[in-house]
Amino acid sequence: MSGGGPRKRPGSRRAVPPSGAGAGPDEGPSEADPLWQGDLRLxxxxxVAWAAAAWAIRVDATDATGAGLVAVAVAVVLASWVILRRRSGRRRAVIPVQALAPAATLALVLLAAGGSLVRAESGPVGDAVTSGSSFTAVLRISGEPRSLGPGAFGGGDRILLDAEVIGGVLQGTEFVAETPVAVLAGDAWSEVAMGDTVTVLGSAEPPDRVGRARALFLPATEPVIEQAEGWLASTDALRSAFRDHSRHDDRDGGLLPGMALGDRTGLDPDLEENMKTTGLTHLTAVSGANCSYVIAFAFLGLRLVRCPRFPAAVGAVLALVGFVLLVRPEPSVLRAAVMGAIGVAAVLSGRGKVSLTLLLLSIIVLLAFDPWLSLSFAFMLSVAATLGLVTAGPLVVASLSAVLPQFVAQVLAIPLTAQLFCTPILVVLQPSLPVYSLPANILASPVVPAITLLGMLAVLALIAAPVLVQPLVGTAQLGTRWVANTADMLAAAPAASLPWIAGPPGVIVSFLSCALVLTLIVYRERLVAQVAARRGALAVAPSPPGTRTPPPGRVAGVDPRRRRRLVIGLVLLPGVLTGSIILVRAHLPPAHAWFMTVCDVGQGDGLVISSAPGHALVVDAGPDPDAMDGCLDRLGVEVLDALVITHLHDDHYGGVEGALRGRTVSALYYSTGEAVLPPELTEAAEAAGAEPRLLDEDTSLVVPPLVVDVLWPPAGPADGEENNASAVLRVSVPTPERTLTVLLTGDLEEEAAARMLRAEPSLATDGVDILKVAHHGAQNGGTELIGAVQPDLALISLGRDNDYGHPHATIIEALDRAGIATARTDQLGSFTLEFTAGTLEVRELP
Incomplete structure (x- = not known):
């Protein structure tokens, strides 16, 4: 053989020279830098898949399918163009080639979504929603029941679960369907399990948001349950047995079934809240991490017994399938399984390029399979966390390793990267920052794999070796107690949760802040070096012979084209996530879903009833202008359709200047037993361009869509007692489900209240839903009105630690005896009322 050197085989890779042997900084991307290997072609x-899915679920099946067929035609034209150019030998057209995959993806997702919508719209459920007709439904339960707890309105516990109407009888005609619905039922449904078939009479209403459910089904009779069979019955028995064993030690707050099987039915509410505060709530449900552990343990276990790589991979996938069946194949679990498999693929392959490709491919496949995932917070969080770990994670580890030991850097990098990528989404769910989320996850994460493994071994022991179940469960609970104690300890620490900007501005600010923090971490050394160089504090050594010095701002060893693609990708995909967040925000109950707010104005009244976004009826303004102005600002109220001052005591009119500050007022009303208006009221009204008008029972107060009846005072001369001159308003508030009645009583005292009840007998016969207790709960307000109108909720507006003894014990005792829920500003601060799914909810105003 001549030539003296080894012959290079066709297609072989170029030999990599040893360190220092001519490998210059511009040779190409470093193998040690996985981020720069990201393949962004998908x-x-x-x-496109995400945008198409988000659009498709907002239209009907015909529109989605029609758009899909147009996309098919576009994809066919592009494919034909590419093929013809190749056959003709002409240079390949770049734009058609690059547009072909997105066009084909668009067609796939739209046609798949159209098919899903056809199935969802099959049957007459939509007609029943429109007509309001009751019908007998055969439901197949597709999710675990979720307790809404006892509502302040409607009484009893509420159960919400996902189901599918598969048949039934409407107006004497049998039908079949595949219509997904949300079922809102009483606690008799708490024993219903996934896979059960339920026959029940009920009615359907429109859903309160865009989502998978095409209707909200309200049962009117007790359910007739046919229990599931097959694998669902078998896995349900295993889950039940596992729960029973875990109850032997409840010091972990019922956390083990949630962490091991995604079963949160027994989770302690206080612990659940503490885990939300500390950013550990993802541990209470099955996530991609759980699926990763199952795959990894199965794969490594098979490899330890010398199983070949491919059969070991097949065994790992089968183990994952069994795990998914055990924890229930709900959409969120399927999403976690796919995302978890991607994380393991990154570890097993050792190539970030493959992992990123799998992530993008899984997004396409999952959105085609279930287009409603495009508006799912769980899906967004999973994508964001996986994107961060696959792309930025290695760079964060490398950067931290420069100042910390490698193991410590790796432990810190995983929760830090996931937190930075997920925070812009989390602030939508809860506009606050969990201050101790990073240390909480660092403390909890070491025991999570062991808990998952022990939990799975305990499930296997239930089948094969029952005697081992309790020792395995007990050992796993050592870990769950550690997690529970971590959550409880850090949730009790000072400033555990800080308020954040609500709405899209909060999302954008958090996104930019997290991007800045990530940039500072990853490019810390480079930034320090550049600053030092500019100050003349950095001596730059000459480049070795034969190497090129990168231009300023370039990174040695990184192809500029790869860097540009990376930057575009890291901005574009999170940008899509941010856009989806804002789109989801638009389809959640909007900020004005509150229909009433009680402002904390100190010792006084300040009540706001929404009439439209940015518009409200305001009744009284409290004693403090700044407090009233601040409350209306937080509510986004810019127009007062009417401002009513119930009577002329300072704790009701003193803040009127704040209520009118920077706002438009359409009408200003007052009631009084006095002859002269106070100067604060007249000056504020003059500045706002409003003329105060006296209010009595003959006044027609128009604030559409609200219906406002003035019940008191009677027309004619006032009797001189200012409290008893208080305007009493009955406000009918329309909601999507039904109209609520609110009775606002000012400072009306007992004797005047009795006269009003005699003059307005409909108050006692019809009752009201909500009562604003008169005179801040003072004893002279009496209890007769409370007993007569029998509200479901009583509101008391008063100052903390006031000198008047409000509320008086007799008022509170009367409310308690009648079983009336109470909401007080001295305990809650400002709070809002929302009526959702038949339940009246009281929420503190952020």
Whole structure:
């Protein structure tokens, strides 16, 4: 053989020279830098898939399918163009080739979504929603029941679960369907399990938001349950047995079934709240991490017994399938399984390029399979966390390793990267920052794999070796107690949760802040070096012979084209996530879903009833202008359709200047037993361009869509007692489900209240839903009105630690005896009322 050197085989890779042997900094991307190996060719397709799915679920099946057929035609034209150019030998057209995959993805997702919508719209459930007709439904339960707890309105516990109407009888005609619905039922449904078939009479209402459910089903009779069979019955028996064993030690707050099987039915509410505060709530449900552990343990276990790589991979996948069946194949679990498999693929392959490709591909596949995932917070969080770990995670580890030991850097990098990528989404769910989320996850994460493994071994022991179950469960609970104690300890620490900006501005600010923090971490050394160089404090050594010095701002060893693609990708995909967040925000109950707010104005009244976004009826303004102005600002109220001052005591009119500050007022009303208006009221009204008008029972107060009846005072001369001159308003508030009645009583005292009841007998016969207790709960307000109108909720507006003894014990005792829920500003501060799914909810105003 001549030539003296080894012959290079066709297609072989170029030999990599040893360190220092001519490997210059511009040779190409470093193998040690996985981020720069990210293959972003599927990124446009993933973005298109997400946008298409989010659009498709907002239209009907015909529109989605029609758009899909147009996309098919576009994809066919592009494919034909590419093929013809190749056959003709002409240079390949770049734009058609790059547009072909997104066009094909668009067609796939739209046609798949159209098929899903056809199935969802089959049957007459939509007609029943429109007509309001009751019908007998055969439901197949598709999710575990979720307790809404006892509502302040409607009484009893509420159960919400996902189901599918598969048949029934409407107006004497049998039908079949595949219509997904949300079922809102009483606690008799708490024993219903996934896979059960339920026959029940009920009615359907429109859903309160865009989502998978096409209707809200309200049962009117007790359910007739046919229990599931097959694998669902078998896995349900295993889950039940596991729960029973875990109850032997409840010091972990019922956390083990949630962490091991995604079963949160027994989770202690206080612990659940503490885990939300500390950013550990993802541990209470099955996530991608759980699926990763199952795959990894199965794969490594098979490899330890010398199983070949491919059969070991097949065994790991089968183990994952069994795990998914055990924890229930709900959409969120399927999403976690796919995302978890991607994380393991990154570890097993050792190539970030493959992992990123799998992530983008899984987005496309999952959105085609279930387009409603495009508006799912769980899906967004999973994508964001996985994107961070696959792309930025290695760079964060490398950067932290420069100042910390490698193991410590790896432990810190995983929760830190996931937190930075997920925070812009989390602030939508809860506009606050969990201050101790990072240390909480660092403390909890070491025991999570062991808990998952022990939980799975305990499930296997239930089948094969029952005697081992309790020792395995007990050992796992050592870990769950550690997690529970971590959550309880850090949730009790000072400033555990800080308020954040609500709405899209909060999302955008958090996104930019997290991007800045990530940039500072990853490029810390480079930034420090550049600053030092500019100050003349950095001596730059000459480049070795034969190497090129990168231009300023370039990174040695990184292809500029790869860097540009990376930057575009890291901005574009999170941008799509941010856009989806804002789109979801638009389809959640909007900020004005509150229909009433009681402002904390100190010792006084300040009540706001929403009439439209940014518009409200305001009744009284409290004693403090700034407090009233601040409350209306937080509510976004810019127009007062009417301002009513119930009577002329300072704790009701003193803040009127704040209520009118920077706002438009359409009408200003007052009631009084006095002859002269106070100067504060007249000056504020003059500045706002409003003329105060006297109010009595003959006044027609128009604030559409609200219906406002003035019940008191009677027309004619006032009797001189200012409290008893208080205007009493009955406000009918329309909601999507039904009209609520609110009775606002000012400072009306007992004797005047009795006269009003005699003059307005409908108050006692019809009752009201909500009562604003008169005179801040003072004893002279009496209890007759409370007993007569029998509200479901009583509101008391008063100052903390006031000198008047409000509320008086007799008022509170009367409310308690009648079983009336109470909401007080001295305990809650400002709070809002929302009526959702038949339940009246009281929420503190952020």
């Amino acid at each position: 990124l446009p397709s993933a973005v």
